[in-house]
Amino acid sequence: MVYPRRVNSSTPLATQQPDSSSACSNPYETERILREYLLFHYGTAQEVVGYLFAPVDALEYPVRCVTQCVDVSKLGPNSRALDLGCAVGRSSFELARWCGEVIGIDYSAAFISAAESVRVSGVLEYQCSVEGELTKSLKAVCPEAVDPQRVRFEQGDAMALRGGLGKFDVVLMANLIDRLREPQKCLASLSALVSPGGQLVITSPYTWMEEYTPRENWLGGRLQGGMPLQTLDGLRGCLEGDFELVDSRDLPFLIREHARKFQWSVAQGTRWIRRG
């Protein structure tokens, strides 16, 4: 993996165009994926999929990762949240409805720049793909009734987080683990980040690919000693010393590529409580 260039996250997106060349080694720095994620996080139902027969229960995934997976009754104005692999930031804003402080961290400079634009300006204009080279102009709007001052976005590596982050009442890792080179390294750092009694939410469709994660580091989806290893068992192996698994659910989600092509996936969302 090649580190993306570090950018000033307050620079407007218009002057911070991500690399759209095929030579770019990180897909999350490309303009195409940035547009897809802005739509995935901020698009209305009509903007994402206008068909009457659409699987509407797969919409608003970054919102549902919070509303369906986090026990928000345990949070309050003094609570701190960490959104690891926050992409363009929607779940971070949703966490800010329940927590006084939210830090969103992502490896992609382009994603963090876009998230920061939504936070600071309240709105970011972008193009969504219609077909071929045809696009439509849309706006990513900071969700209503969220105080953007509670949220801070920064570029960082989930496998080598900076010091001084402190402890959190909730850590969310949505669709991140199967995009890490060494997911075990990230998981091993979590007991120091989550307060005793705090929540860790991991959602993922477990799409293991050697392009992102060397096979020997896959948490599941492979044979181990000739026996099938599923990712939930791999997660248990990494986490069960310090965390107790308290909830598991299926979360459908829909990513629009263009007006007539979508990725429909089902993540597994698990909630773990840090042992005290």
Ligand SMILES: C[S@@+](CC[C@H](N)C(=O)[O-])C[C@H]1O[C@@H](n2cnc3c(N)ncnc32)[C@H](O)[C@@H]1O
């Ligand atoms: C599949 S996307 C999911 C994003 C978001 N959580 C969501 O559910 O829409 C994976 C995200 O992880 C980020 N990512 C990949 N490797 C990372 C790393 N080492 N540290 C932090 N973020 C990383 C990518 O830039 C991308 O935003």
